[in-house]
Amino acid sequence: MRLSLPARLLLYASVAATCAILVFPIYWLFVTALSQPDQLRQLPPKFWPDAPRWEVFGRILAERPILLWLSNSALAALGAVGLSMSVSVLAGYSLSRFRVRGGQSLGLFILAAKMLPATLLVIPLFGIFRMTGMIGSLWSVVLAHATLIVPFTTWMLKGYFDTIPRELDQAAMVDGCSPFGALFRVILPVAAPGLAATALYGFVLSWSDYAYARTFLTNAQGSWTANLGITTMKGEYISNWADISAASILVALPILAIYLFLERYLVGGLTAGSDK
Amino acid sequence: MKPFLKTVAAAAVAATLMPGWTPSAAAQQTVMKFVSWQKDERGVGDWWAAVIKEFEARNPGVRVEWTKVERGAYADTMTTLFAGGKPPEIVHLASFEFQKFADEGWLEDLAPYIRGSGLDLKGWAGQDACNWKGKPVCIMMLYFGNIFAYNEELLKKEGIAPPTNWAEYIAAARKLTKDLNGDGIPDQFGTGHETKGGAGVYLTEMMNYTLDAGGRWTDAAGKVTIDTPQMIAGLARWKDIVRSNLTPRDLSAGETRQMFADGRIAMKLDGPWLYPIIQRGKAKDQIRIAKVPLDPPVGGSSNILGIASEIPADRKKLAWDFIAIATSDRFQTDYATMAASTPPSPRAKTDGARAATPHFDLLVEMAQAASRAGVDRIPRGLEIQYNEFAKMVMEETQRMIIQDLDPAVVVRTIQAKAVAIQRQ
Amino acid sequence: MIRLDLARPSRHHWLGYALLAPAVLLIAAIIVYPLFVSIDLSFQNVGIARLDRPRRPFTIANYDRLFASPDFWNACWVTLKLTIVVSAACFLLGLGTALLVDNRFRGRPLARLLVAMPWAVPEVIAVVIFAWIFDSSFGLMNWIFISLGLADRTINWFSDPSAAFAVVATTMVWKGYPFVSIMSLAGLQSIPDDYYAAARVDGASAVQRLIHITIPSLMPVLGVTMVLVMLWIFRDFSIIYVLTGGGPLKATQTLAIMTYEQAFGFHRMGYGAAVGVVTLAICVVAAKLLMRRAPDHL
Numbered sequence: 001m002r003l004s005l006p007a008r009l010l011l012y013a014s015v016a017a018t019c020a021i022l023v024f025p026i027y028w029l030f031v032t033a034l035s036q037p038d039q040l041r042q043l044p045p046k047f048w049p050d051a052p053r054w055e056v057f058g059r060i061l062a063e064r065p066i067l068l069w070l071s072n073s074a075l076a077a078l079g080a081v082g083l084s085m086s087v088s089v090l091a092g093y094s095l096s097r098f099r100v101r102g103g104q105s106l107g108l109f110i111l112a113a114k115m116l117p118a119t120l121l122v123i124p125l126f127g128i129f130r131m132t133g134m135i136g137s138l139w140s141v142v143l144a145h146a147t148l149i150v151p152f153t154t155w156m157l158k159g160y161f162d163t164i165p166r167e168l169d170q171a172a173m174v175d176g177c178s179p180f181g182a183l184f185r186v187i188l189p190v191a192a193p194g195l196a197a198t199a200l201y202g203f204v205l206s207w208s209d210y211a212y213a214r215t216f217l218t219n220a221q222g223s224w225t226a227n228l229g230i231t232t233m234k235g236e237y238i239s240n241w242a243d244i245s246a247a248s249i250l251v252a253l254p255i256l257a258i259y260l261f262l263e264r265y266l267v268g269g270l271t272a273g274s275d276k
Numbered sequence: 277m278k279p280f281l282k283t284v285a286a287a288a289v290a291a292t293l294m295p296g297w298t299p300s301a302a303a304q305q306t307v308m309k310f311v312s313w314q315k316d317e318r319g320v321g322d323w324w325a326a327v328i329k330e331f332e333a334r335n336p337g338v339r340v341e342w343t344k345v346e347r348g349a350y351a352d353t354m355t356t357l358f359a360g361g362k363p364p365e366i367v368h369l370a371s372f373e374f375q376k377f378a379d380e381g382w383l384e385d386l387a388p389y390i391r392g393s394g395l396d397l398k399g400w401a402g403q404d405a406c407n408w409k410g411k412p413v414c415i416m417m418l419y420f421g422n423i424f425a426y427n428e429e430l431l432k433k434e435g436i437a438p439p440t441n442w443a444e445y446i447a448a449a450r451k452l453t454k455d456l457n458g459d460g461i462p463d464q465f466g467t468g469h470e471t472k473g474g475a476g477v478y479l480t481e482m483m484n485y486t487l488d489a490g491g492r493w494t495d496a497a498g499k500v501t502i503d504t505p506q507m508i509a510g511l512a513r514w515k516d517i518v519r520s521n522l523t524p525r526d527l528s529a530g531e532t533r534q535m536f537a538d539g540r541i542a543m544k545l546d547g548p549w550l551y552p553i554i555q556r557g558k559a560k561d562q563i564r565i566a567k568v569p570l571d572p573p574v575g576g577s578s579n580i581l582g583i584a585s586e587i588p589a590d591r592k593k594l595a596w597d598f599i600a601i602a603t604s605d606r607f608q609t610d611y612a613t614m615a616a617s618t619p620p621s622p623r624a625k626t627d628g629a630r631a632a633t634p635h636f637d638l639l640v641e642m643a644q645a646a647s648r649a650g651v652d653r654i655p656r657g658l659e660i661q662y663n664e665f666a667k668m669v670m671e672e673t674q675r676m677i678i679q680d681l682d683p684a685v686v687v688r689t690i691q692a693k694a695v696a697i698q699r700q
Numbered sequence: 701m702i703r704l705d706l707a708r709p710s711r712h713h714w715l716g717y718a719l720l721a722p723a724v725l726l727i728a729a730i731i732v733y734p735l736f737v738s739i740d741l742s743f744q745n746v747g748i749a750r751l752d753r754p755r756r757p758f759t760i761a762n763y764d765r766l767f768a769s770p771d772f773w774n775a776c777w778v779t780l781k782l783t784i785v786v787s788a789a790c791f792l793l794g795l796g797t798a799l800l801v802d803n804r805f806r807g808r809p810l811a812r813l814l815v816a817m818p819w820a821v822p823e824v825i826a827v828v829i830f831a832w833i834f835d836s837s838f839g840l841m842n843w844i845f846i847s848l849g850l851a852d853r854t855i856n857w858f859s860d861p862s863a864a865f866a867v868v869a870t871t872m873v874w875k876g877y878p879f880v881s882i883m884s885l886a887g888l889q890s891i892p893d894d895y896y897a898a899a900r901v902d903g904a905s906a907v908q909r910l911i912h913i914t915i916p917s918l919m920p921v922l923g924v925t926m927v928l929v930m931l932w933i934f935r936d937f938s939i940i941y942v943l944t945g946g947g948p949l950k951a952t953q954t955l956a957i958m959t960y961e962q963a964f965g966f967h968r969m970g971y972g973a974a975v976g977v978v979t980l981a982i983c984v985v986a987a988k989l990l991m992r993r994a995p996d997h998l
Contacts (some may be wrong), residue, residue: 008805015800019814022797025874026817028840032832038538038558040880043461043843044715047830074824083726091723098716106724113731114928115983119959120976124737125730126360127749135360147730154723179715182778202330210938215964217307219357219364221343227824231942234828241832248825259820263813352965359748359967460846461854471859526836526858664966675949678861 029207033057033245040241056246057141066250068222069229074254076138076213076225077206080145083198084153092157093183104143107158113151118211121147126215136220144212149202156201161187162195200262207255306338308594309364311354314579315344317530319552320615327602334601338594340366342581347529348474351663358382363584365595371405371416371577371652372476374487375659378408384583385411389596395603399622401643402577405654414580415603416620420547421575421642422484422568423635425554429562430464431543437604439569442488442513445543446661449522452542465523468532468541475666477529480574480653484545484671485517486510488570494693495667496650500698503691511676512681518677537563545570547578548617548639565635568642575646612636618643661697668693701969725810742974743967749969771950771958774976776982779954782869783933789873790929794880795922797862799914801881802888819878823938830871831943834858861951864944871939876932880925887921888914898901934983 032040034052060066095103124249125144126135134140172182188195213228224232230251233244310328328340343364345353351373357363358377367369367374367383378382390397390412397403397412401419406412426438430452439445449466458461469481479493486492490506501507517523524535536544537557544550551603554563568574579600583595601607604637608621613628616637619626630636646652657667676686739825741749744756766772797815801808818826833840834857845851857863899909919997937956940946946961948955953961955975963972 011800011803014806015811018797018800019811019996022874023817023831024777025826026821028833029825029829034913041535041540041838043838044847045838045840045843084693087723087726090719094716094719098713098719100716100720103716103720106720110727111987112984113727113982115931115935116731116986117937117956117959117976117979117983119935119937119956119963120738120973120980121731121734122960123741123749123963123973123976124734126963127737127741127751127969128734130359130361130749131751133361135362143730144724146735150723150727150731158761164526203884204820204986207939208824210824210942211960215356216360218345218353219343219360219362221309221341227822230824232346232826234942236832241835244828245832248828252821252825255822256817256820259817263816275292355967356964365789460852461842521853524837525856671947671949674859674947678859678949 002186005084026229029245029249032241033249035242037240037242044088056242057250060243060246060250064229064233064247065224066226066229069224069226070251070254072138072223073207073225073227076141076145077203079138079142080149080206081202083142084146084149084202085199086149088153088157088198089188093161093187095158096161097156097169107155110151110154113147114155116147118144118148118209122211122215125212129216136223138217138223140216141212141223141225143199145206145209148205148209152205153198153202156198157191157194158160160191160198164190177202196262200258203258204255286380299444301422306591308338308340308366308591308598309343310340310366310368310598311343311345311357311364312368313345313347313350314368315342317549318556320549320617322552323607323611323614326597326610326614327607330601330607331598332375335594337596339405340598346473347477348472350474355663356583361586363586365584365587365591366580366598366645367414367584368579369582370476370579371402371413372654372659372662373579374406375408375654376661376663378413379660382585382593383408383413384585385413386583386599387412389583389592389599393596395600396623401618401620401622401647403620405577405652406580414582415599416577416582417602418578418617419576419620419643419647420578420618421639421646422545422547422573423550423638423642424543424545424566424568425536425550425563426543426566427536427539427541427559427562428558430539430610438564438566440541441569442485445569446513446516449517450520450541453520453522462521463540465524465535465541467517467543467545468527468536469517469523470527470529470532471518472526472528472627475670476653476662478670478673479666482510482514483574483653484570487572487574487649490511492658493655493669496656500657500691500694502694503687507687508683511673511686514673515683517679519680525544545574547575549615551616551633551635552614563570565638567587567638571645572649572651573642573646574651574653575643576651582588600677658694658698661700665697668697710842728898738973739977741970742977744970746970747967758990762971763978765971766974771953774950775953775955775958775975778865778950778952779934779956782865782872782952782954783930785869786872786876787926787930789869790876790880791922791926791984792923793873793877795884795918797877797881798884798888802885810924816878816882818874819882821875823875823936824942826871826875827942830867830874834867857942859948861949864948865951868940870934871943872936875939876929880922880929881923883925884918887918891917907941923990928991930990931983931987934979934986954980 012073030047031047033056034054035046036051036053039046039049039122094100097109129135129140168186168190169179169182172186173179177185210231213225214231217223217225217228225272229246230244233247305424312324314324325453331689332338332340348386350370352367353614355376357471358380363382367377369377374383374509400416402416406414416438430436434451436448439448452464452466453462454464455461470477486507489510491510492501495501518525524532533544533546533550533553534557537554537559539557539559539562551565581599583592583599603621603625604623608619608624609628611617611619612624612626613632616629616633626636633639655662655665670687672690672693675681676683737751741756745759745761746756746763784889801811801815836842836856836858839857841857842854845855855863857867895913896909899913904912935956936954937960940952940954940957941960944952947956956979959972959979961974962975963969
């Protein structure tokens with residue numbers, strides 16, 4: 001159905017304007033990163049720096065352990081997602097395919113767990129990790145992130161498995177598979193996009209944590225995650241917005257890249273688990 | 277999906293072999309943790325870097341991991357680090373915050389180490405403040421007096437002479453705050469104070485004006501003396517300066533110092549550490565250093581070094597070695613030149629400092645003035661509760677500014693709350 | 701060989717339990733146990749939680765203090781205000797952008813990508829961006845406000861309580877609307893075209909189609925989405941803590957921030973735990989009220 005010309009123009013204009021405004025903050029981050037610091041301390045602001053200093057990214061990479069921060073974030077996320085997914089795939093499948101006593105209550109509990117504020121859980125975890133000497137170790141953050149991820153991934157996966165007809169499992173087993181075989185060799189490949197989206201969501205949840213990282217990792221520079229590293233830069237004596245912006249861009253790049261690559265799966269993956 | 281799970285498992289195993297996973301470093305090196313807010317600060321930061329270099333040179337196989345935590349969150353972060361059982365071995369704290377740590381037993385008694393290495397602390401400026409219940413739990417690293425720095429050009433342009441008292445100061449500040457390019461936003465400020473550095477620093481900034489008005493947080497006996505006419509006058513002054521926007525708002529110490537060094541702020545009251553920053557600023561040739569026009573000047577003890585008590589004995593020895601280097605005659609002498617501040621050691625040779633820092637004698641004079649007037653940022657009677665006291669005062673003062681409250685009423689609130697905190 | 705008829709799952713097949721076991725164990729260890737520790741702590745007068753030392757005596761002093769404390773009620777009020785303001789804005793913006801992008805036009809995939817991009821930006825980075833834009837001295841926003849005549853002097857975004865609230869709300873809306881947008885878009889795509897075709901045949905205008913077909917069809921998805929958004933706002937820590945720390949004068953101190961500040965700022969972990977437990981209780985009750993449907997859908 002073709003829209004009339006004025007309607008089409010209006011549509012294009014609205015889309016362009018909306019996108020421009022909503023993405024502008026990200027653009028501004030770039031502009032700030034490329035500006036000379038003393039130019040930032042003047043008004044009116046420049047919408048594109050006079051002499052964009054592209055070399056700032058190289059310099060920040062050399063000055064700050066950005067790569068270390070990123071690898072710590074990645075390690076923590078991989079660990080947390082690995083742990084959570086292993087457990088959630090099995091649990092989600094069970095909740096979807098079997099009727100177990102207490103399954104309903106477990107479901108409700110997992111739901112409630114989604115409402116747990118991190119700031120509440122950080123207190124007992126602090127006490128526990130202190131006792132076990134894990135403060136400063138990435139393990140503390142892996143476990144803490146799992147508390148964020150497992151409630152979501154279990155439900156998303158259950159919902160996703162629900163959309164896969166049971167006949168498929170049945171058929172696989174008729175063909176001679178054990179239930180585990182059915183799960184791993186037939187169901188999971190079919191559920192691949194949902195699994196990927198769920199894992200991605202878990203990865204983003206872990207990556208975006210700050211509360212746990214700040215509480216458990218401050219004393220171990222070598223374990224700092226990206227978020228923690230950036231906030232220490234922000235608290236510095238001379239708030240060099242240009243440098244912080246450059247560091248921020250470097251730190252946000254991996255997640256943005258993942259997002260760009262997997263965006264098309266996101267819609268499908270997120271909704272599969274939530275709505276029948 | 278099996279391959280997916282396999283790769284995740286493999287990655288997890290590989291990850292456990294990477295550093296950062298295990299609480300103790302896998303490397304052969306011993307790592308000593310040193311946390312400070314002065315890292316990356318021009319002048320004193322360079323001095324610490326020199327101390328670290330010397331320490332690492334003398335102790336091969338030992339590395340110092342130097343972490344910066346910003347002033348605003350310093351007390352809270354350090355307390356959490358200690359509470360988490362993983363304190364930094366080398367403890368650096370502001371003079372007004374170490375008492376709570378000493379009270380919890382987190383600071384090592386330094387007496388045996390002082391005796392063992394023969395460190396002579398007689399005449400060591402401010403060292404008395406480091407005695408907690410009869411034991412020396414830290415070494416004072418700086419005893420200072422504020423300086424007054426002003427941009428001669430800017431003052432000349434307005435036809436103002438450098439102020440010599442409060443009345444002249446506030447008049448000058450008003451004249452010097454202006455909008456230069458007519459866009460409605462002031463580009464030049466009469467003075468500059470940090471308002472984002474955390475409560476301890478906020479109070480220090482306020483003290484510039486409250487001390488001159490005669491106000492003190494507590495008296496020599498530790499009684500809270502905030503509900504006094506002098507403190508009312510002091511608070512009124514602070515309120516005036518902030519509400520009239522004579523200082524840029526919401527800036528940290530570094531930002532205000534940089535703005536001053538670049539000629540956007542006309543007058544600045546600050547510690548000796550201001551000087552190295554001025555030296556790198558755009559307006560360095562227009563800036564002059566003079567005596568603080570307010571009396572007594574802010575000053576007193578600044579920051580301390582200590583050793584964490586809940587660490588193994590060999591680490592304590594290493595931490596003491598670090599302190600020994602920092603307090604050695606050579607490095608105390610270097611402190612005068614590199615940090616442009618008055619080293620606490622009576623044996624530091626300050627002639628070289630005079631060459632690098634022309635106003636060095638002024639620094640000494642101001643430190644002595646502060647000492648004579650019994651000025652210190654540590655309020656007697658509220659040492660252990662300082663963190664909470666400062667946060668409360670800052671909040672009530674901010675409330676006074678934002679809601680335009682009468683200082684006479686505000687002092688009563690602060691007095692009551694301070695007494696309650698003291699009783700806890 | 702395990703005999704299993706999945707079309708009619710037997711009630712107590714051991715495999716079901718076996719598959720659930722790892723999850724249950726993990727959740728018990730990292731969520732249930734700590735939660736009990738928290739509740740336990742909230743009934744003790746404890747400063748710094750040292751679990752290897754003997755327990756302190758049971759007391760309800762923390763809760764007494766909590767309910768009598770004006771700061772607590774302030775935190776409740778701030779949390780409520782923020783939740784309503786940010787949810788409403790996320791709803792409108794998220795749904796609006798989804799509706800816009802759902803049309804067919806060239807460059808649609810790109811528009812979809814851009815519109816949801818803030819979701820991928822880490823919260824801490826969003827804070828860096830907006831803290832700079834709202835910088836009181838040199839930020840873009842003050843310049844825009846003054847140039848457009850919306851203000852006659854610079855607004856101290858971080859020293860003024862209402863202004864700081866606005867900054868926090870804006871940052872949260874920017875971070876929160878993409879989720880609503882993505883979910884709405886998915887929901888929109890599942891509405892059969894026939895409905896619209898039929899409506900058009902019946903002479904319904906675009907607005908009528910929106911009100912009578914689109915929104916009702918989206919209700920299930922939107923309902924779930926908005927509950928999730930509200931829970932996120934309730935729980936958020938990174939954005940508010942790094943942006944304003946809960947200030948000025950506690951104008952942005954939500955319950956989550958108060959919990960953290962009491963525990964790690966004032967080192968009163970018993971009291972902080974009490975605040976946290978009450979927060980959780982409010983969350984659970986609110987979520988139950990908001991969701992009249994079975995929890996299945998979440």
